[in-house]
Amino acid sequence: MKVMPDSKAIPIPSPLHQACEPFACEQCGVYRLCLPLGLHGGDMTLLESVVKRKETYKRGQLLFRAGDRFDFIYAIRGGSVKTSVCTPDGRVQITGFHVAxxxxxxxxxxxxxYSSEARALETTSVCLVEAERLDELAQKIPSLQYQMMKIMSGQIRQDEELMLLLGRRNAEERLAEYLIGLSRRFAARNFSPTQFNLSMSRGDIGNYLGIAEETVCRLLTRFQNAGLIATKRRQVSLIDLRQLEAVARMNPAA
Amino acid sequence: MKVMPDSKAIPIPSPLHQACEPFACEQCGVYRLCLPLGLHGGDMTLLESVVKRKETYKRGQLLFRAGDRFDFIYAIRGGSVKTSVCTPDGRVQITGFHVAxxxxxxxxxxxxxYSSEARALETTSVCLVEAERLDELAQKIPSLQYQMMKIMSGQIRQDEELMLLLGRRNAEERLAEYLIGLSRRFAARNFSPTQFNLSMSRGDIGNYLGIAEETVCRLLTRFQNAGLIATKRRQVSLIDLRQLEAVARMNPAA
DNA sequence: AATGTATTTTGATCTACATCAATGGTTACT
DNA sequence: AGTAACCATTGATGTAGATCAAAATACATT
Structure with missing residues (x-):
């Protein structure tokens, strides 16, 4: 089992795709999680034709900002990105961490x-998909339309879960749930579900979960002392996933 | 300017639509906010043909529950509905209040x-749109596909706002923002933006905003004492919208 | 109209988590 | 290599809002 590369490594599947080659969705390690799912032969080629270009961003670089004109859907090939919105007076809420x-x-x-801003958390490679042409194409390819709807629907569902998290769960449950969620997503991408590197800071995690940075630290320490996880800086091992799930879901504090 | 009907009134545009007549989107007071927006003549007739049936629900009745098989998109004609999700141990989070x-x-x-459950807050009339046939139709009618995407995109954006609300704003700001949001939505439906009837209880509001029922009451009292609003049970008047916006957006507690 | 039930409101108390503060460990930059 | 900036951790203290409790009001049902 592969282990999540840490932020020093450049997380691009293979040097082949770095070249000016066409975008070869089929070669992309995550196409089954992305727009091309369900597409075949010629249709996938069509989709590739609306990929304007591929870009890479370094840690801290902006992909887009709130208020920028919407031209592209960004599909992440590798790396990770945080998205956030903010209040008029400058408070920021991270709305998601996104991976390949x-x-x-x-x-x-x-x-x-764009209503939110997106910023790379590590070296990140993305496909820029022309929104307008994607729309047109979706009209021609039923399964592409379906996949887009499905992805949007999935996003709405995920947001519902986050609301539940923010509104009804205590800090301990939030953090446990967060770690489990990461684990699942890594697993779906053939990374280890039990050992991975956090590309975001404690502050970012806390912001996302609606708790203070210090609380994140204290809880990580508590989980570690309870033998649920091990942490060394941003490297995390989930030791007792079963019990971690128990903390996330059935906390007696309920 | 019309005033929001209270929950005793049956909020159906006109007796005409009660009959077994076709679904006449064009006659529906809110079609500009709904799926048919941007559709013309024949296309609208096609859309009407995938409206399986129209139903009304009384206060407290379920439209659907989490786990039910997904057959229909529900479009609200009149009345209001709350949607909620819950944790395995039974805690509930209301994810939205929905109107015509x-x-x-x-x-x-x-x-x-369905991932959430939907329950009528008052007598509510809905169109049941067959999901599968709507999908097919969207493939034939580009502007319908576009409108569906737009609606889903709008939902995602709205959820981002709610996350910001739940994660970063204090109780006072949340409630002020909530009242303003209602006001806007009523305005878009040609109801008074300053005088309306809440179809949900204080408890529901608190749940949605992630605060306790008692806190909702105390804040409403505080707003009232400050001359921002007047309340009498579920009837609300927004007296100083300007200042209410100031509370929602620029609270010095930030 | 009367009775029971749910909702709203107000007050008193408690607590989970924020905030403030200080230190050591990492990483980035020149 | 050295230094600046950032990030993580731990402790001490404060507070917004939860929870508990109880009365007042409105609504539903007979």
Whole structure:
């Protein structure tokens, strides 16, 4: 089993795709999680034709900002990205951490401008998909339309879960749930579900979960003392996933 | 300017639509906020043909539950509905209050079953749109596909806002924002933006906003004492919208 | 109209978590 | 290599809002 590369490594599947080659969705390690799922032969080639270009961002670089004109859906090939929104007075809420195979910018379709900002957490490679042409193409390829709807629907569902998390769960449950969620997503990408590297800071995690950075630290320490996990800086091992799930779901504090 | 009907009134546009007549989107007071937006003549007739049936629910009745098989998108004609999700141990989070022109069940597309439950808050009339046939139709009518995407995108954006609310704003800001949001939505439906009837209880509001029922009451009292609003039971008047917005957005507690 | 039930409101108390503060460990930059 | 900036951790203290409790009001049912 592969282990999640740490942020020093450049997480691009293979040097082949670095070249000016076409975008070869089929060669991309995560196409089954991405737009091309369910597409075949010629249709996939068509989809590749609306991929304007591929870009890589370094840690801290912006992919887009709230208010920017909406031209592209971003599909992550490798690396990770955080998205956030903010209040007029400057408070920031991170709305998601995104990894390979996930799409960014879906909320921009409604208004024609991005409503959130997206920033690379590590070296990150993305496909820029022309929104307008994707729309046209979806009209021609039923299974592409279906896949897009499914992805958006999935996003809505995921947001429902996050609301439940933010509204009804205590800090301990939130963090446990967070670690489990990461684990699942890594597993779906053939990374180890029990050993991985966090590309985001404690502060980012806390912001996302609606708790303070210090609380994240204290809870990680508590989980570690209870033998549920081991941490060394941003490297995390989930030792007792079963019990971690118990903390996330059935906390007696309920 | 019309005033929001209270929960005793039956909020159906006109007796005409009660009959077994076709579904006449064009006659529906909210079609501009709903799926048919952007559709013309024949296309609208086609859309009407995938409206399986129209139903009304009384206060407290379930439209669907989490886990039910996903067959229909529900479009609200009149009345209001709350949607909620819950933890395995029974805690509930209300994820939205929905009024005329809004769609329910969008998050079910991804998995084929509803992920949330929907319950009428007052007598409510809905169109049941066959999900599968709607999908097919969207392939034939580009502007319908576009409108569906736009609606889903809008939902995602709205959820981002709610996360910001739940994660970063204090109780006072949440409630002020909530009242303003209601006001806007009523305005878009040609109801008074300053005088309306809440179809949900204080407990529901608190649940949705992630605060206790008692806190909702205390804050409403505080707003009232400050001359921002007047309340009498579930009847609310927004007296100083400007200042209410100030509370929602620029609270110095930030 | 009367009775039972649910909702709203207000007050008193408690607590989970935020905030403030200080230190050591890592990483980035020149 | 050295230094600046950042990030993680732990402790001490404060507080927004939860929870508990109880009364007042409205609504539903007969």
């Amino acid at each position: 195979g996930e799409l960014l910018g879906l909320s921009a379709l409604a208004s024609g401008e | 022109g809004e769609l329910l069940g969008l998050s079910a597309l991804a998995s084929g079953e």
